[in-house]
Amino acid sequence: MLKSVQKLAKEQDIPCQISLEEKMGCGIGACLGCAVKTSNSPADNPSYLHVCKAGPVFDSSTVEI
Amino acid sequence: MNTKINFAGIEMKNPVTVASGTFGYGREFAQFIDLNKLGGIITKGTSLKPRSGNKPSRVCETASGMLNSIGLQNPGVEYFAATDLPWLRKFDTAIIVNACGSSIDEYVDLCRILNTLDIDGVELNLSCPNVKSGCLAFGTTYEGVKEVTSAVRKVLDKPLIVKLTPNVTDIASISKAVEDAGADAVSLINTLLGMSIDIHTKRPKLANNTGGLSGPAIKPVAVRMVYQVAQKVNIPILGMGGIINGDDAIEFMLAGANAISIGAGNFINPATSINTISEIEDYMKKYKIENISDIVGKVEMNIN
Numbered sequence: 593m594l595k596s597v598q599k600l601a602k603e604q605d606i607p608c609q610i611s612l613e614e615k616m617g618c619g620i621g622a623c624l625g626c627a628v629k630t631s632n633s634p635a636d637n638p639s640y641l642h643v644c645k646a647g648p649v650f651d652s653s654t655v656e657i
Numbered sequence: 658m659n660t661k662i663n664f665a666g667i668e669m670k671n672p673v674t675v676a677s678g679t680f681g682y683g684r685e686f687a688q689f690i691d692l693n694k695l696g697g698i699i700t701k702g703t704s705l706k707p708r709s710g711n712k713p714s715r716v717c718e719t720a721s722g723m724l725n726s727i728g729l730q731n732p733g734v735e736y737f738a739a740t741d742l743p744w745l746r747k748f749d750t751a752i753i754v755n756a757c758g759s760s761i762d763e764y765v766d767l768c769r770i771l772n773t774l775d776i777d778g779v780e781l782n783l784s785c786p787n788v789k790s791g792c793l794a795f796g797t798t799y800e801g802v803k804e805v806t807s808a809v810r811k812v813l814d815k816p817l818i819v820k821l822t823p824n825v826t827d828i829a830s831i832s833k834a835v836e837d838a839g840a841d842a843v844s845l846i847n848t849l850l851g852m853s854i855d856i857h858t859k860r861p862k863l864a865n866n867t868g869g870l871s872g873p874a875i876k877p878v879a880v881r882m883v884y885q886v887a888q889k890v891n892i893p894i895l896g897m898g899g900i901i902n903g904d905d906a907i908e909f910m911l912a913g914a915n916a917i918s919i920g921a922g923n924f925i926n927p928a929t930s931i932n933t934i935s936e937i938e939d940y941m942k943k944y945k946i947e948n949i950s951d952i953v954g955k956v957e958m959n960i961n
Binding site (some may be wrong): 597614615616618619620621622623625626627628629635638639640647 | 678679680682685686688689700709710712713714715717723725727730822864879921923924927
């Protein structure tokens with residue numbers, strides 16, 4: 593569902609925020625478990641944000657889900 | 658009552674450290690606990706160059722434990738030296754850097770840099786089960802451990818601790834390679850390789866398929882391995898694997914650990930390490946133990 597909303601927002605150029613879930617170890621930004629890939633980083637050298645600290649709500653244009 | 662120890666040349670106010678990869682570089686936990694109270698902090702695994710880590714999902718919960726496959730995500734040693742280390746140095750606790758690499762050259766180059774930094778020691782990571790090259794590739798044979806440890810020893814004057822994997826047939830013989838290569842201490846255990854499957858999607862819960870099992874589930878395995886290694890080598894042991902309170906810590910020390918690390922326990926309660934220190938003191942009071950070092954290796958085995 594989030595993927596579809598993200599896609600629709602992009603197509604229609606609508607500002608959109610999405611609330612992500614990911615399994616967490618510590619929940620405070622230390623273990624780096626709850627990673628989400630940033631949309632502007634290359635697949636062979638990905639950059640990750642972490643849902644516990646950078647999220648859980650993200651601008652839908654900034655993350656790859 | 659004295660909880661101070663000298664671990665492989667590193668002065669610590671107590672034998673409680675926090676394990677690599679469970680505590681970042683300390684900043685997040687400083688919101689909850691006084692880092693000055695810790696015997697030492699073992700940093701997140703740090704490499705020569707930044708590493709982005711593995712694809713998510715990276716963690717999942719299992720019975721009395723968890724699986725992780727973070728893949729050594731870290732900002733690299735230069736960033737650490739410029740930002741995290743000066744911050745960590747404000748605290749009165751031993752700073753030990755967990756060092757990881759993909760080749761012997763990389764370990765050596767990294768340790769050359771670490772040797773110039775204001776740190777108390779290096780924990781050489783030969784045991785991460787979640788990366789494709791290096792680490793585990795060296796850590797599972799006597800020859801591999803000896804080769805990389807010897808190479809690092811030549812460029813590192815600071816205390817050198819080598820962290821071993823439990824994913825081997827005979828950990829005692831591998832710990833001997835650490836001693837033979839001239840390292841100052843051995844730390845064990847890293848995580849046990851595991852796997853968990855989502856029965857509804859029929860896919861492994863971790864994107865990397867397999868991951869390292871930690872938490873109380875692995876404690877009996879870790880205690881057994883610490884005991885076996887203590888029978889084999891004369892260098893000090895940093896024991897870890899499922900410790901979540903003072904009783905667990907004492908158990909490891911009786912088995913032969915000179916100091917201990919709290920790993921997954923930090924995730925259950927950010928104050929697990931601090932609570933463990935006071936629970937060790939309670940035990941010392943109860944049994945009238947003057948020096949905490951006096952209990953190391955004092956398990957009395959059953960004779961059969």
